[in-house]
Amino acid sequence: MRFVLLGGGIASLTCAQKLKELRPGDEVVMVSGDKYPYSRMVLPNILKREIEFKNALLSVPKGVKFRGGEKVISIDFERKFVYTPNGKLRYDKLLIATGSEPNYPFEEKYNSVVTVRNIEDVRRIEESVQKGEDIIVFGGGFVSLEIVDALIKRGVNPEVIVSSDYPLSRMLDEESGDFLKNLLMERGIKFRFDREIKAVKAGFIFTDKGEKLPCKLLIAGKGVIPALQFVKRGEVLKINKFMETEFEDVYAAGDVVEVYDIVSGKYRSIPIWPVASLSGWYAALNMAGIKAPYTGFFPYNFLKTLDISIFVAGDMKSVPHDVLLWKKGESFAKAIIKNGVIKGIVAINVEVDIPEWLRIIREQVKVEWVTKSFPWIRVKGKI
Ligand SMILES: Cc1cc2nc3c(=O)[nH]c(=O)nc-3n(C[C@H](O)[C@H](O)[C@H](O)COP(=O)(O)OP(=O)(O)OC[C@H]3O[C@@H](n4cnc5c(N)ncnc54)[C@H](O)[C@@H]3O)c2cc1C
Structure with missing residues (x-):
């Protein structure tokens, strides 16, 4: 039996590890756009120079074939083939765990805009920091706050443009958000709330409040969408409680899927590391033939930024x-x-x-x- 796992992130790695444990005689192949697996969570720590990239690398479970730097272009769900630029690969059971990609906030692609998902993005930010360029952060979510913290540790205090009235607005209620906002502003964070960026042009950004701010690099943190280019961009992959998709012998786990949220009682995307890891684990059990329903997940996060926990x-x-x-x-x-x-x-x-x-x-x-x-x-x- 050949298990093919798409993606080299934590959902896929956890699934690979468990599958090898449960079905040691079977073939497990990971096909990953990344050249090697690594933890995305520590990208801000790399920017802070707290850890080096080599320490963020994750190991491929023993006996698992890892095909790095190979992106899946399409899947033939009927004949059970995945297609990559290197040809086609047959699967008996397939896991889709291709994660998410940053939500790019503009229609047009700009060279001076970077999102934070990969090590290359961090390298790009580092370059800009070293050149002493004007940097602006667009977004007030967890990743953006971590990047602001990292930039401050590197001696850059960027303007932070936020669409909502307070930071972490996707997770916090207004009262908690306002409390956090005051703490951050007291520490010198240069927030501009309730604004959108309308244009990025010739070393400046222009907001919908009529502001023109110098900016050589705009770091955009505007949420994520499932990485499903090989199906249909932006499409949602639904799973049942056994991590099965609507396609025969095709399972999905991690950021790419909507999971059942036990708190809200709804299916939704919960793009966090522990959900990716645990859903990969459940997928492995079910792919190996052990009927193991998951009961549900819920969002949570912990952050320490500017000495605020x-x-x-x-x-x-x-x-x-x-x-x-x-x-x-x-x-x-x-x-x-x-x-x-x-x-x-x-x-x-x-x-x-x-x-x-x-x-x-x-x-x-x-x-x-x-x-x-x-x-x-x-x-x-x-x-
Ligand atoms: C900067 C940053 C900080 C974060 N901090 C936290 C945190 O503090 N706490 C927390 O819980 N979560 C955090 N997260 C979120 C967490 O990292 C993700 O939820 C988790 O990595 C999702 O794992 P995954 O395996 O589903 O997807 P990913 O880690 O995104 O991996 C997806 C994999 O699929 C591959 N891929 C994509 N498309 C294709 C294709 N077409 N063909 C083949 N392979 C493909 C990619 O190359 C990648 O290897 C953070 C994320 C970022 C970016």
């Missing part, structure tokens, strides 16, 4: 029936409660037991139980 999990935007709120100086924690269950939590500069909070959200624990057990939440300083 931010942990957010679940759905902070679900209409609250009730909230739990702590605020003291630079510390803030808020939980959103709906129908007696904690739906979302954010903790800014508050030490929380992250695995425990993830369990509370995952298991939809009743709030009475949580409030009785609050000793885990230790706010820095006294409330």
